[in-house]
Amino acid sequence: MFGLDKKDKSLLAIVAILTLLAPFILNPFPTDSAMAQFNAGYPDLMQRFVIFGIFAVGFNILFGLTGYLSFGHAAFLGVGSYSAVWMFKLLSYNIIPAIILAVIIAGLFSLLIGFVSLRRSGIYFSILTLAFAQMSFALAYSVLSNPKFNLTNGETGLQVYNDDPQILQGANAPDLPHLFGLSMRSTYTMEIGPWAFDFNAGYYVCAVIMMVAFYLAIRIFRSPFGMMLRAVKSNQQRMNYTGLNTRPYTLAAFVISGMYAGLAGGLMAAMDPLAGAERMQWTASGEVVLMTILGGAGTLIGPVLGAGFIKYFENIFSKINDNVLHGWFAFLPDGLEDFVVTIIHPFVGKGWHLTLGLMFMMVVIFLPGGLVEGGQRLAAWVRGKRNKGKDKTTGKTEPAE
Amino acid sequence: MDAILLQILNGLDKGSAYALIALGLTLIFGTLGVVNFAHGALFMIGAFCAVTLQRVLNLSFETIDETQKDFLGNPLKVKTPYVEAWFGPEAGAWIIDWAVPLALVIAIPIMLLVGYVMERGLIKHFYKRPHADQILVTFGLAIVMQEIVKYFFGANPIQTPPPDALNGVANVGMLIGMDIVYPVWRIVYFCFATLIIGGIFAFLQFTTFGMVVRAGMADRETVGLLGINIDRRFTIMFGIAAAVAGLAGVMYGPINPPNYHMGMDFLVLSFVVVVVGGMGSLPGAVLAGFLLGILESFASTTWATTTIPGINQIIIYLVAIIVLLTRPRGLMGRKGVMEE
Numbered sequence: 001m002f003g004l005d006k007k008d009k010s011l012l013a014i015v016a017i018l019t020l021l022a023p024f025i026l027n028p029f030p031t032d033s034a035m036a037q038f039n040a041g042y043p044d045l046m047q048r049f050v051i052f053g054i055f056a057v058g059f060n061i062l063f064g065l066t067g068y069l070s071f072g073h074a075a076f077l078g079v080g081s082y083s084a085v086w087m088f089k090l091l092s093y094n095i096i097p098a099i100i101l102a103v104i105i106a107g108l109f110s111l112l113i114g115f116v117s118l119r120r121s122g123i124y125f126s127i128l129t130l131a132f133a134q135m136s137f138a139l140a141y142s143v144l145s146n147p148k149f150n151l152t153n154g155e156t157g158l159q160v161y162n163d164d165p166q167i168l169q170g171a172n173a174p175d176l177p178h179l180f181g182l183s184m185r186s187t188y189t190m191e192i193g194p195w196a197f198d199f200n201a202g203y204y205v206c207a208v209i210m211m212v213a214f215y216l217a218i219r220i221f222r223s224p225f226g227m228m229l230r231a232v233k234s235n236q237q238r239m240n241y242t243g244l245n246t247r248p249y250t251l252a253a254f255v256i257s258g259m260y261a262g263l264a265g266g267l268m269a270a271m272d273p274l275a276g277a278e279r280m281q282w283t284a285s286g287e288v289v290l291m292t293i294l295g296g297a298g299t300l301i302g303p304v305l306g307a308g309f310i311k312y313f314e315n316i317f318s319k320i321n322d323n324v325l326h327g328w329f330a331f332l333p334d335g336l337e338d339f340v341v342t343i344i345h346p347f348v349g350k351g352w353h354l355t356l357g358l359m360f361m362m363v364v365i366f367l368p369g370g371l372v373e374g375g376q377r378l379a380a381w382v383r384g385k386r387n388k389g390k391d392k393t394t395g396k397t398e399p400a401e
Numbered sequence: 402m403d404a405i406l407l408q409i410l411n412g413l414d415k416g417s418a419y420a421l422i423a424l425g426l427t428l429i430f431g432t433l434g435v436v437n438f439a440h441g442a443l444f445m446i447g448a449f450c451a452v453t454l455q456r457v458l459n460l461s462f463e464t465i466d467e468t469q470k471d472f473l474g475n476p477l478k479v480k481t482p483y484v485e486a487w488f489g490p491e492a493g494a495w496i497i498d499w500a501v502p503l504a505l506v507i508a509i510p511i512m513l514l515v516g517y518v519m520e521r522g523l524i525k526h527f528y529k530r531p532h533a534d535q536i537l538v539t540f541g542l543a544i545v546m547q548e549i550v551k552y553f554f555g556a557n558p559i560q561t562p563p564p565d566a567l568n569g570v571a572n573v574g575m576l577i578g579m580d581i582v583y584p585v586w587r588i589v590y591f592c593f594a595t596l597i598i599g600g601i602f603a604f605l606q607f608t609t610f611g612m613v614v615r616a617g618m619a620d621r622e623t624v625g626l627l628g629i630n631i632d633r634r635f636t637i638m639f640g641i642a643a644a645v646a647g648l649a650g651v652m653y654g655p656i657n658p659p660n661y662h663m664g665m666d667f668l669v670l671s672f673v674v675v676v677v678g679g680m681g682s683l684p685g686a687v688l689a690g691f692l693l694g695i696l697e698s699f700a701s702t703t704w705a706t707t708t709i710p711g712i713n714q715i716i717i718y719l720v721a722i723i724v725l726l727t728r729p730r731g732l733m734g735r736k737g738v739m740e741e
Contacts, residue, residue, distance in 0.1 A: 063533075069533040116722065123436050123680075124676065124680075126533075128721075129670050132718070133670070134669050135718035138715045138718070139711070140717060142712075162519050171723065282669060361541035
């Protein structure tokens with residue numbers, strides 16, 4: 001089925017199960033328990049998980065396969081968001097045309113930028129994409145928002161107003177992004193005992209799209225085209241000497257990953273019909289780089305894991321404050337408790353970026369393959385132990401998360 | 402004519418900052434072949450050296466002055482900074498007033514140390530890894546440095562005023578018979594930058610150490626085979642590059658109040674400057690720094706911004722893209738260096 005081998009099929013199945021059952025998996029704690037703040041199963045965050053998953057999967061097609069490190073992918077995400085909101089403004093709140101336009105415009109935009117940037121490689125490529133991204137940010141933030149020609153609405157961000165044409169908007173269609181009438185915000189809450197699980201329409205739209213995107217990524221990874229990209233990564237010069245022009249391949253990879261970013265941007269706008277320039281800033285590009293590397297560049301599942309990991313910590317880790325910490329370490333003697341809390345305090349709450357930075361550095365230094373490699377090493381280590389006949393293993397082989 | 406000169410002056414101070422950071426970046430790239438994304442963070446740490454010194458100097462103790470009453474009739478509490486108590490009121494006030502220039506003295510050893518530790522502790526292990534890894538690890542380091550500074554100093558910009566004597570404006574046009582009024586501190590900054598840049602070039606050109614470093618930049622292996630410990634010298638150069646960035650940051654405080662992410666804002670532009678100047682070319686970095694600074698200030702004039710709105714925001718990137726496409730090695734880059 002789907003033209004995949006057994007291993008990829010099980011990978012796809014795992015991703016499908018994880019995404020479809022996410023409302024259950026991410027809400028393991030009863031709603032009124034003390035641990036409820038670690039529940040990540042609310043629609044807003046779940047949507048972000050899958051949207052950034054798409055973004056990272058797309059980025060990985062470029063970076064993981066060809067080794068070209070782009071620091072400008074957020075620009076495509078932003079362009080996607082802007083085009084989607086324009087579609088809402090001009091046509092209707094139906095998300096299908098918005099997402100299609102977002103992908104197309106982001107694809108064209110990345111074709112333009114890729115055509116120029118890919119003339120260079122290595123550091124120059126990174127810096128060129130960085131320059132382009134900052135330029136797009138400046139364009140969106142100030143240049144294209146003057147009264148004569150207001151494309152982006154500058155600092156306020158592009159949004160839908162009452163006097164917009166919306167020529168296809170039906171009389172009784174919802175006044176929010178919807179899929180043929182199904183509002184993206186509609187949520188069904190299932191309560192089982194003390195647990196509550198949210199099933200959000202927007203999340204499932206994103207999840208289905210992400211599975212399609214993930215499937216396409218698998219196909220690209222396993223195709224001759226993917227092999228060619230890997231060859232470019234391992235030795236571009238040799239490819240050139242064999243008489244092959246690598247530029248079309250890298251450009252195609254760049255455009256594909258740009259379209260993934262545009263898709264993510266379009267979905268972001270579909271969940272919340274607003275587009276701001278800050279999405280295009282180069283630190284936002286840095287974030288997707290973090291996700292991909294943290295999860296494991298060049299692997300299929302890695303970027304998805306990385307995106308989930310970072311978004312989870314961004315939203316959950318940053319909520320831990322001193323009170324929570326005191327609650328955790330209450331069993332320690334008083335002086336020690338305060339001491340431990342003081343030590344941990346800089347790393348949680350507002351300081352979670354510090355943890356992220358440190359973790360990222362550790363990953364780059366010790367685990368160039370990211371979390372996936374970490375999981376594999378752990379698995380190999382456990383297996384090795386078992387083979388030696390030491391019966392101490394407890395089967396902890398899941399990826400380090 | 403006045404307006405043109407004013408814009409050139411305006412460009413010079415921003416250009417000085419670009420040139421100093423780009424010079425450090427180029428030194429690191431030219432010697433160690435590493436792209437240092439944490440260089441902006443070093444600039445920021447320099448600026449916060451000044452902030453720290455200013456805070457330390459303002460540490461004070463309270464005494465109760467029985468002769469004066471505050472508006473509630475209680476004895477007035479008077480805060481006296483320790484330095485005023487130690488050195489006498491006048492000298493103490495002078496020291497506090499000159500906190501920013503004095504910070505240069507503490508910034509030099511701090512930045513040399515930071516640079517040394519950074520190179521020995523982290524970057525050393527990345528010479529054999531791909532450029533992408535170097536970019537990533539220094540990017541991570543930049544985030545960590547930023548967050549540490551944010552933890553101690555908060556996220557808001559902190560005012561670091563220049564000394565009173567250098568705060569204000571001067572009519573710099575008098576010498577040439579024109580009327581151009583310009584903030585004194587910016588002129589100081591420009592002179593300072595020129596001094597540092599001149600110092601670095603002189604150091605490389607006229608000392609034995611500098612000669613060895615230049616030889617190492619040209620052919621590291623041969624220099625190493627001659628029995629010279631080139632690694633140690635390159636480490637010191639890394640420290641010097643960090644110090645240059647730090648000093649640029651110290652002096653930039655009065656122009657733009659330091660905040661924890663000021664480095665990132667400068668970093669991107671400094672990369673562009675390095676690329677335009679030519680990767681690995683020191684004069685190129687300086688020249689491009691000043692040129693782009695001046696270009697940016699011309700693009701910020703009302704005439705330019707009304708013709709093309711927002712041109713000042715994108716002009717540098719546009720120039721960089723054009724330069725990279727037409728002359729990939731940059732303005733003064735040597736042929737064959739990083740042209741891939």
